Amino acid sequence: MFGWGGRILRIDLSRKKFIVQQLDPSLAQNYIGGRGFAVKTLWDELPPGIDPLSPLNKLILAVGPLTALPIPNSGKLLVAAKSPLTSGYGDGNVGTWLAVHMRKAGLDMIIIEGKAERPTYLYIENRGDEFRVDFNSAEDLWGLDTFTTEDKLKRVHGSDVGMVLIGPAGERLVRFATIVAQKGRSGGRPGMGAVMGSKNLKAVVMRGHGDIKVADPVLRKIGVDAIVATKSKPNYPFWMRQGTTSTVEWAQEASVLPTYNYTEGQFDEYEKIGGFSVERSKVMTRSCPQCVMACGHVVKDAEGELAELDYENIAMLGSNLGIGDLAKVAHLNRIADMMGMDTISLGSTLGFAMEASEKGLLKERIEWGDYKRAAEVAMDIALQRTKLGRLLGRGVRAASMELGPEATEFAMHVKGLEVSAYDCHAAPGMALAFSTSPIGAHHKDAWLISWEVQRGRFDYTREKVEKLIEMQDIRGGLFETIVTCRFPWVEVGLELDWYFRLFKAATGMDMNMEILSTINNRIYTLIRAFWIREYGHWDRAYDTPPAKWFKRPLSKGPLKGAKLDHDGYQRMLSWYYELRGWDERGIPRKDTLRRLGLEFVIPQLETKVNLN
Ligand code: PTT
Structure with missing residues (x-):
């Protein structure tokens, strides 16, 4: 093999x-x-x-x-x-x-x-x-x-x-x-x-010692050619300057930059934390091994120490908290890296705490834009040293349930995972992407938002759902299984065919979109079976985005008044289930399980739910 x-x-x-x-x-x-x-x-x-x-x-x-x-x-x-x-x-x-x-x-x-x-x-x-x-x-x-x-x-x-x-x-x-x-x-x-x-x-x-054996030595040549092709893409030079951080300006323009715990999609001080600001402040870049597209942009933080920034980190620890200062954002990022916490969930829990504090649901004060207090609470969470730190360290779903029904209305998560940095008041396709991601509200399986902003962001169409599934199949089915970085494809446009050729040269096996789609359907359906087994039941509510995007419209900017439409969203969710071969509750059908070679899950699932 x-x-x-x-x-x-x-x-x-x-x-x-x-x-x-x-x-x-x-x-x-x-x-x-x-x-x-x-x-x-x-x-x-x-x-x-x-x-x-x-x-x-x-x-x-x-x-x-x-x-x-x-x-x-x-x-x-x-x-x-x-x-x-x-x-x-x-x-x-x-x-x-x-x-x-x-x-x-x-x-x-x-x-x-x-x-x-x-x-x-x-x-x-x-x-x-x-x-x-x-x-x-x-x-x-x-x-x-x-x-x-x-x-x-x-x-x-x-x-x-x-x-x-x-x-x-x-x-x-x-x-x-x-x-x-x-x-x-x-x-x-x-x-x-x-x-x-x-x-x-x-x-x-x-x-580790040893060589990696591949089916065809031509792999080395295809690999080198793919590196050259990556570096020759027209937007490669700009990517090297700003990496993912240029998304701040794009998100502001598109009104999807999470601001004040996803209450708004635009932030008045966005320029201070945007890609150009990062470019001016950058002292070095960091990357994963064998990378030709370093995405970790390192700047000096508010205490003069080095800290690495990406788009998600800037949006969640910056605009989402009302902090318009790159060095301060970088300091919060450094805390997260040193303590070993996720920046997206940290930014979301801090934003949740700020909103809860504003509404009087929390005794402890933590105000929008107060970076010193945010840093202190981040350390409270990391070290689990205060009551507030212990509450927030369980994530926004658990914290909101403890604070009561009003708090659950602004807890920004799906299935307990805090939402990554894209506001979806006016992006139903991205809301569906978050809600059907196999791990909870992460953007990694389908970054549908730029596609839908170009194509009609207020539409609730079947075409969007089909595009979402195609993206999930590529991102989830290919990059999370061959386990390489998706950035050459997604950020500078390296064609997928390179990966199919590399796969063939490495393994001797064919790969194309059709095979990929079957394999990803199998993986997604098994992951869904795992969730159902662990939860002991399932219904559509688990595949639904946070209430705030339906109930509280954007209050300013060019998209003032925008919010998600409940019926439109439910229609898209039904199409999604149909295309994956799951029933109206989001539970895989028996014939789907058999077709994908997953019949072994049926006995265990049948102890939890009725299968159609
Ligand atoms: C990913 C998530 C992301 S997604 C970001 S920024 W991004 C945040 N980065 C964090 C950070 O930094 N420090 C910290 N303490 N927490 C952080 N949490 C957030 O984590 C990451 C890059 C990026 S940067 C992205 S999009 C791409 N993700 C890939 C993916 O998911 N799959 C894949 N095959 N290739 C990918 N390439 C890109 O890798 P999680 P990393 Mg991360 C400072 O892992 O759990 O998926 O969270 O892994 O090595 O940092 O690479 O704009």
């Missing part, structure tokens, strides 16, 4: 044991890698209904057949587990040298089980088929921020290792704690860092 390493490393923290297992070739054929491997493993191996923070949860680190190859932007790792934030399926995609070392060692997946008795970090190394896994004490690392931890581990193991780690937020089980790498790569928004923390696992460090 070419393209895949063919090995799975299974590590039991409770018993300090590990085994190397063979990858079942049918798993590769039917699920490709990354997210596909993760959900199949979680479905097969997790006892239904477990507490995500219990030792029974499993942390999956998975690569794909194109990870770490000499092709554009291939140093990525899929991290997944049952989410402590949403209680459903959770994953994220983090850039890290660990992915490269896994590939060198021939590992497709590392499955981490159980719970270490004391704080531990893992050191993994291979010589051919022989693996060594050390269960090292992390007592002296526990409590340290991610930057210091990385420096310390590199002093012990050398700077050429790959690693992922958590900060104090993960240790203290903040539900949106992430897994961090390379001082600024952060992945696993739905609390993958808390899952690591619950296992007393501070870091995974690895040095």
Whole structure:
């Protein structure tokens, strides 16, 4: 089998044991890698209904057949587990040298089980088929921020290792704690860092040895040509100047820049935090391994320290909180990176707290634009040191339920995952994208918004739903399974055909849109089955965007008065279900399950819901 390493490393923290297992070739054929491997493993191996923070949860680190190859932007790792934030399926995609070392060692997946008795970090190394896994004490690392931890581990193991780690937020089980790498790569928004923390696992460090075997050596030439093609795209030079941060100006123009906890779509001070401001302030860029499109723009923060910015971070910690100062936004970003928290969920919970405080639903004061207070509350959350920090550290869904029905009206989440940085008062397609994303309200599976802004943003059409599914199939089905960065395709327009050719050269297997669509339908439907099994029931309400976008129209700007239409949205949701082969409740039909080779989920699902 070419393209895949063919090995799975299974590590039991409770018993300090590990085994190397063979990858079942049918798993590769039917699920490709990354997210596909993760959900199949979680479905097969997790006892239904477990507490995500219990030792029974499993942390999956998975690569794909194109990870770490000499092709554009291939140093990525899929991290997944049952989410402590949403209680459903959770994953994220983090850039890290660990992915490269896994590939060198021939590992497709590392499955981490159980719970270490004391704080531990893992050191993994291979010589051919022989693996060594050390269960090292992390007592002296526990409590340290991610930057210091990385420096310390590199002093012990050398700077050429790959690693992922958590900060104090993960240790203290903040539900949106992430897994961090390379001082600024952060992945696993739905609390993958808390899952690591619950296992007393501070870091995974690895040095892999070996070559990645591919089916056809022509891969190297196609890879080099693809890199040249990426760099030759007309908007490549502008991308290198501003990366994702130019989205601030675009979002302002389109009235989709989240402002004051998604109350408005425009922010008066947007220029101060926009792409041009970042370009002027930039001191360096940071990137994932094997990247030709560095997206981490590093600026000096309000305390003179280096901090990395992307669009999502700026919007959620800037306009969404009413903070129009790049250095201050960067400081909040630095806190999130050092403590190991997701910036999107942090910005959303802080925005929620500001609105709750304004409405008198919170005793504690936290005002719009007050960066010092925002930084203090961010640390309260990370360290779980105050009542407010403990409330917000559970995410906006849990916090709003505690504050009462009025608060749930402005809690910006879907299925418990805080919404990423696009206001959808006038973007029903993007609202549907958030609501049908397999992990909750993340934009990564379908960034429909720029397409719909051009094509008729007030329409509730079937064409939009079809486009959404096509995007999910490409982003979810391709980039989350081959596990490389999607930016060459999405940001500078590298044609998909490059990836199909690279896939063929790596694995010897064909790939095209039709195959991709079948595989992604299988993965999406299995993920949906996982959510239903874990929740024990299902209905359309779980696939519905936050109430604010329906009930509270934009109050200013060119789209003043805009809000989502309930009936139009429900129509689109029904089309979505129909196209995926799910019934009117959003539950996969039996014939769909059989057609996709997922009949094995039927007995368990039938104990929870009636299947059509
Ligand atoms: C992703 C989410 C994003 S999406 C951003 S900015 W983006 C935020 N970045 C954070 C950060 O930084 N620090 C922090 N403490 N928390 C953060 N949370 C937010 O996390 C990321 C890049 C980006 S930057 C994007 S869009 C693309 N995402 C990809 C993806 O999802 N899949 C894929 N195959 N390729 C992708 N390429 C791009 O990678 P999550 P990263 Mg992240 C400072 O992982 O959980 O999906 O959250 O992984 O290595 O940082 O790369 O405008």
